[in-house]
Amino acid sequence: MSEVILHVLGTAQDAGLPHPNCYCKNCTEAISNPQIRRFAASLAIVLPEEKVWHLIDATPDLKVQMINVQMKFNLKGQLMESIFLTHAHLGHYPGLLFLGREAIGSSSVPVMAGTKMKRMLEEQAPWSQLTKLNNIEIREINDGQAITVSPHVTIIPVDVPHRNEFSETFAYWIEGSKKKVLYIPDIDRWEQWDQDIYKACEEADICLLDGTFYSAEDLEKIGRDYREIPHPLMTETMDRLQDLVEQTEIYFIHLNHSNPAIDSDKGIRSLIETKGFHIVEEGMNFLLS
Numbered sequence: 001m002s003e004v005i006l007h008v009l010g011t012a013q014d015a016g017l018p019h020p021n022c023y024c025k026n027c028t029e030a031i032s033n034p035q036i037r038r039f040a041a042s043l044a045i046v047l048p049e050e051k052v053w054h055l056i057d058a059t060p061d062l063k064v065q066m067i068n069v070q071m072k073f074n075l076k077g078q079l080m081e082s083i084f085l086t087h088a089h090l091g092h093y094p095g096l097l098f099l100g101r102e103a104i105g106s107s108s109v110p111v112m113a114g115t116k117m118k119r120m121l122e123e124q125a126p127w128s129q130l131t132k133l134n135n136i137e138i139r140e141i142n143d144g145q146a147i148t149v150s151p152h153v154t155i156i157p158v159d160v161p162h163r164n165e166f167s168e169t170f171a172y173w174i175e176g177s178k179k180k181v182l183y184i185p186d187i188d189r190w191e192q193w194d195q196d197i198y199k200a201c202e203e204a205d206i207c208l209l210d211g212t213f214y215s216a217e218d219l220e221k222i223g224r225d226y227r228e229i230p231h232p233l234m235t236e237t238m239d240r241l242q243d244l245v246e247q248t249e250i251y252f253i254h255l256n257h258s259n260p261a262i263d264s265d266k267g268i269r270s271l272i273e274t275k276g277f278h279i280v281e282e283g284m285n286f287l288l289s
């Protein structure tokens with residue numbers, strides 16, 4: 001049976017840590033200590049025996065994330081077999097440009113995207129040049145439609161409510177023969193979703209969930225209004241899912257620079273871990289098959 005590994009390439013909210021033009025405690029520490037920097041959230045699905053990998057989201061940090069997965073799994077010079085996109089926000093798709101003429105100049109890399117996202121990429125510059133030059137080939141995917149990327153792994157996009165200015169937003173089920181992962185990096189509110197997050201987590205073995213903000217206070221700290229950038233708060237998510245921590249491994253991902261869960265004093269982090277939840281870290285591997 002060939003192995004399927006879900007490898008974490010990035011854990012931060014779109015703009016990463018340090019956040020541009022920010023000198024909050026977390027950012028200041030990350031500026032002086034590159035060890036604690038965080039890339040934008042992204043995952044690789046690696047099939048080490050077949051020597052292939054697939055990418056979920058093309059972040060602005062793609063350049064280094066690609067080196068990381070290639071070095072780690074001995075895939076030097078091996079481009080991804082396909083890219084699955086969640087949506088058209090800063091942390092999730094601009095890395096596609098590295099496939100274009102000014103950089104790799106790839107040929108026909110399949111990019112899986114929703115209807116709106118596909119149209120945007122094909123019609124709007126600079127993205128449209130990638131299809132014109134055949135660097136990428138966009139394939140439309142739809143809510144609930146399973147895509148088999150190998151005999152041992154299936155990916156299923158799921159529509160989630162999010163500020164959909166230019167595209168729809170997908171979460172993904174990533175299913176191996178041993179484990180099922182639910183990946184939701186961005187969602188506005190659990191109660192706006194047409195699915196029940198409790199039931200979805202109950203079905204999963206591992207969940208990687210939107211951990212942008214810990215509480216309303218970390219937004220106030222950076223002077224941003226909670227209504228302008230809606231995300232479920234980690235405190236609220238933990239209350240909802242507390243009964244599931246024995247049966248499902250629940251991780252938080254897409255962490256904002258202001259989030260006290262990534263503070264070096266680790267007080268809030270210990271509290272989260274005491275409740276049985278986890279913070280995802282770059283380089284983590286989950287064996288799915």
Ligand SMILES: [Zn+2]
Binds near residue numbers: 014254
């Ligand atoms: Zn995001």
Ligand SMILES: [Zn+2]
Binds near residue numbers: 023
């Ligand atoms: Zn900051």
Ligand SMILES: [Zn+2]
Binds near residue numbers: 087089162
């Ligand atoms: Zn977003």
